Amino acid sequence: MTLNVSADGQIMDSLSRTLEKLEKDNKKKGSVKQVLLDGCVPFSHQVAGHKCGINNTGVLQHPDGTILKQLQPPPRGPREMHFYTQVYAKDCTDTRLLDLQQHLPKFYGTWAPRESPNELYLKLEDVTKRFSRPCIMDVKIGKRSYDPFASQEKRKEQISKYPLMEEIGFLLLGMRVYQIDSDSYITHDQFYGRSLGKDTIKNGLTRFFHNGQDLQRHAVSLIISKIRSILRWFESQTQLHFYASSLLLVYEGSPHTFNGWKHKRAEKGREHQQGEPQSNCNKPREALSVQGSLTHSHPYCHERNANGMCVGSVEVEHEEIGMGDKKQFGQEAVEVKMIDFAHVFPSNSPDEGYMFGLRNLLSTLEEILKD
Numbered sequence: 221m222t223l224n225v226s227a228d229g230q231i232m233d234s235l236s237r238t239l240e241k242l243e244k245d246n247k248k249k250g251s252v253k254q255v256l257l258d259g260c261v262p263f264s265h266q267v268a269g270h271k272c273g274i275n276n277t278g279v280l281q282h283p284d285g286t287i288l289k290q291l292q293p294p295p296r297g298p299r300e301m302h303f304y305t306q307v308y309a310k311d312c313t314d315t316r317l318l319d320l321q322q323h324l325p326k327f328y329g330t331w332a333p334r335e336s337p338n339e340l341y342l343k344l345e346d347v348t349k350r351f352s353r354p355c356i357m358d359v360k361i362g363k364r365s366y367d368p369f370a371s372q373e374k375r376k377e378q379i380s381k382y383p384l385m386e387e388i389g390f391l392l393l394g395m396r397v398y399q400i401d402s403d404s405y406i407t408h409d410q411f412y413g414r415s416l417g418k419d420t421i422k423n424g425l426t427r428f429f430h431n432g433q434d435l436q437r438h439a440v441s442l443i444i445s446k447i448r449s450i451l452r453w454f455e456s457q458t459q460l461h462f463y464a465s466s467l468l469l470v471y472e473g474s475p476h477t478f479n480g481w482k483h484k485r486a487e488k489g490r491e492h493q494q495g496e497p498q499s500n501c502n503k504p505r506e507a508l509s510v511q512g513s514l515t516h517s518h519p520y521c522h523e524r525n526a527n528g529m530c531v532g533s534v535e536v537e538h539e540e541i542g543m544g545d546k547k548q549f550g551q552e553a554v555e556v557k558m559i560d561f562a563h564v565f566p567s568n569s570p571d572e573g574y575m576f577g578l579r580n581l582l583s584t585l586e587e588i589l590k591d
């Protein structure tokens with residue numbers, strides 16, 4: 221269990237006793253989950269990137285269902301925060317940026333633990349949330365995974381990780397795929413992605429769409445159409461360049477649901493057996509009872525500390541995601557969002573590197589459909 225030390229010893233004592241009790245209760249139930257401050261837990265659907273560890277926080281899940289990405293050290297963290305703030309600015313009139321919002325997770329401002337207000341996180345929509353058995357893949361896009369200001373050392377390091385980036389234009393950083401027969405997930409990390417060359421990249425991508433029985437062709441074609449829409453946005457803009465940024469691809473792995481929302485309703489109240497893959501609801505019930513119920517109304521920070529930083533729970537728009545009557549049938553079975561914006565820079569030319577990656581990814585996916 222991770223606890224941040226606070227000046228207020230009394231609150232921390234009482235919090236730490238509560239957390240100890242939660243941990244004991246969890247152990248009794250046989251499902252031990254790391255509960256962090258404010259009821260946050262490590263996000264169980266993270267497939268790549270900095271993970272929870274001794275020096276890293278990794279991505280967290282807030283009890284209200286959003287995710288928290290800790291701000292990376294400058295200049296990367298502030299750059300990512302600036303990017304989200306710019307795209308989601310309330311008074312934004314730039315139609316290109318407004319158009320971009322549909323391709324990004326929703327941004328709910330910054331967040332900081334009550335007990336540690338200087339630790340800053342980006343509070344984001346969990347793109348996997350509405351899915352019952354989310355199959356998830358993180359694909360780094362672009363010819364280069366370092367930015368124009370990177371040192372020689374950084375360039376060398378990034379190139380050596382995947383020398384084919386320049387030629388292929390994308391890299392599979394991680395994936396997890398639901399397997400019907402075993403009712404479990406198989407995972408592949410970035411080392412699998414790095415092992416793929418020009419002749420094998422298609423097979424690597426195909427794995428993401430295979431549930432052990434069939435190739436999920438429907439998911440491939442829906443994902444293609446979402447990526448095409450992102451490509452159209454890039455073709456229409458010259459103001460931003462993205463380096464070392466990713467696409468997060470998600471589709472529904474459960475064969476028993478037409479859309480995750482309905483399925484989750486049906487599953488409400490059902491406890492998960494040990495060893496069973498979690499449906500996408502890793503909120504610790506106990507933590508929720510400590511945190512109390514959360515308010516939902518507006519996607520921006522409402523509680524700020526003296527430095528103007530957002531603290532405590534941020535109010536979040538609560539919407540019924542994926543309702544069939546609001547979206548075209550089938551579209552909600554997949555999601556494609558751009559993530560990881562630590563290296564986004566202003567520009568005055570098309571982002572050829574990113575578009576090269578998107579086009580190659582699209583043509584590889586189209587090849588899969590032809591087979």
Ligand SMILES: Nc1ncnc2c1ncn2[C@@H]1O[C@H](COP(=O)(O)OP(=O)(O)OP(=O)(O)O)[C@@H](O)[C@H]1O
Pocket residue numbers: 265266267268269270271279287289325344345346347348356358394466468559560561562
């Ligand atoms: N909005 C989101 N919804 C769901 N999952 C997300 C979201 N954002 C990030 N993730 C998960 O967290 C992982 C890491 O995210 P991200 O790439 O932003 O982190 P990072 O630590 O900056 O990565 P890197 O080390 O590659 O720079 C992703 O692979 C994905 O699994």
Ligand SMILES: O=P(O)(O)O[C@@H]1[C@H](O)[C@H](O)[C@@H](OP(=O)(O)O)[C@H](OP(=O)(O)O)[C@H]1O
Pocket residue numbers: 296365381410464562
């Ligand atoms: O994939 P790996 O092997 O874990 O390596 C990380 C990956 O290349 C990230 O893209 C990079 O962050 P940036 O793209 O922001 O540079 C990070 O740099 P870091 O170690 O400096 O955080 C690397 O550690």
